[in-house]
Amino acid sequence: MPNRLIQICERRQADEEYEEEKRLFYVAITRARRNLILGEGHCYRAQGQWRRWLLGTIAAVSETENVLERVRRGQLSEAVIPCAQASLSVIRAGTLSRQRIKEGRREVHESFPQGSELRGLANQVFGWMPLPPRVVELSPGALSDLAKCERYFYLSRMEGLAEFPPSPNGSIDAMDLGNFVHAILESFPSGTPPGLISEELDHLLGEKLEPGLLDPGVGQEVKDDLARFFQGPVWQRIAGNTSLQRELPFVLALRSTQVELFIRGRIDAVVCEEGNPLILDYKYSLNDENQLPKYEIPMDIYALALMKALGSRTAEVILAFLRERTNAIVSRAVTDPEQIEARLLALAQSYQEKVFRNDMQEWKKIDQSRCHALECGFRSYCWK
Known part of the structure; x- marks a missing residue:
């Protein structure tokens, strides 16, 4: 359950992984005699910092501005990019099926x-084929992907494919931008007077962001979006609550006769009102009604973890879409923890039965019209 020691351990681990990544990248670059094979990511783990370092070097070669994007779109099966005394061969992953x-x-x-x-x-x-695992560990996001579409889960989580590849020019991508915004939301002082919000945001933007990483226009948009949120009713509702905790880690254990499920995650913000949890989840995006269902599973997980911890049967969850000019808020009450638990265990059992099946056709796809409504980035894998 929620524990501050988890945060300390995670930060230490992140620092160690960052330093180890730099060391390994240096070793790979300096000791490769002829060829060095690099991928954009792999299963169960986010893409590393080295990708940004490498793409920044590639972006400096002017004649290769659109080469990576053309390879990703299938316009080129492969290409060679000159980088000083070395050359980089770019090959479309689909050709290595x-x-x-x-x-x-x-x-x-x-x-x-x-x-x-x-x-x-x-x-x-x-x-x-090995026996199905008795114990399963999945993140809230992985369970959400599995509930949305088994095929999507397989391609993104099992094969490690990027649904929307990163920008070829080395600039900050949407996921990194969202993480940066979350870092500011975690650090922003809850007692800041309205008149000092702009000044405090300027300070945090300068502290959290590496120089030159964010376009000035985008940086101003981020500041405006955050200022609007901090002046809005949701923040004012939770900022004065002494029980406020931000970026709260948790571990949730669920068991059935077939499978044991462990879920690890982090809650953006939570307060306790009259003995019941109020959960706030930030989304640095616009409110798209087609995308709302994918947030249901994570929010149910957060609510279930806190209801179990507090002995409550009711929780309120709020989704705050920070890029909406009108401060779009989606709120709902979560009840019936037993039903939520049964659904999560059913998803875990579905994963348990298929985890060692490496054939994409074994993982069911959803209706094509739903794929188009979601604007899924993997449609070319499922539909001709």
Whole structure:
């Protein structure tokens, strides 16, 4: 359950990982004799800082301005980018599909010598699959993706593909911008008078942001959006509450006869009102009604964790869309924790049954019209 020691450990781990990433990147660059193979990310982990360092170097080569984007869109299958005394080969991931490997293994399997003993051995080698895991750990975001579309979950979480690849010019992407905004929301003093909000935001923007990383126009938009939120009714409602906690980590354990599920996450802000939790989740985006369902699972998880911790059966959750000019707020009451728990365990069991299935077709896709409504970035994998 919520524990400040988790925050201390996570910050220390993040610092250690950052330094280790710099060391490994330096070793990779300096010791590669001929070829160095780099990917944009991998399963279960966000993309590293080294990607931004490398893309910044590539962006300095003027004639390659649109090469990465053309490769990602499939206009080029591969390209070579000169970087000082080295060259970078960019290859579209789709050309390295696992399907070719699987087809090759199938050909070997089918051509295996006949005979019951040999055929049994071949089945053990080529058809072996481990037992489903009894204990499963998934994040709120992963459970949300699984509930939205199994195929989407497989491509993004299992294969590690980026739904919307990062900017080819090395500038800050939407996810990093959202993390930066969350860092300011976590640090902003709750007792700041309205007249000093602008000054305090200037201070935090200068403190949290590396020089030159954010375009001045975008930086001003961020400041305006945050100032509007801090002057709005939601912040005024929670800022004076002495129980306010921000970026609160938690661990939620759920059990059934088939699976044991652990969920780790972090709640943007929470206060206690009359013994019931009020949960606030920030979204640095506009309010898109088609995207609202994907927030339901994470908000239910936050509510369930706090209801269990406080012994309550009711919680209020608020989604604050910070880029809306009218301070768009979506609020709802969460009740019936048993129903939420049953749904989460059902999702965990679905994951448990398919986690070792590496064929994309084993993971169901949703209706095509729904894909288009969500503007899913993986539509080309599912529909011709």
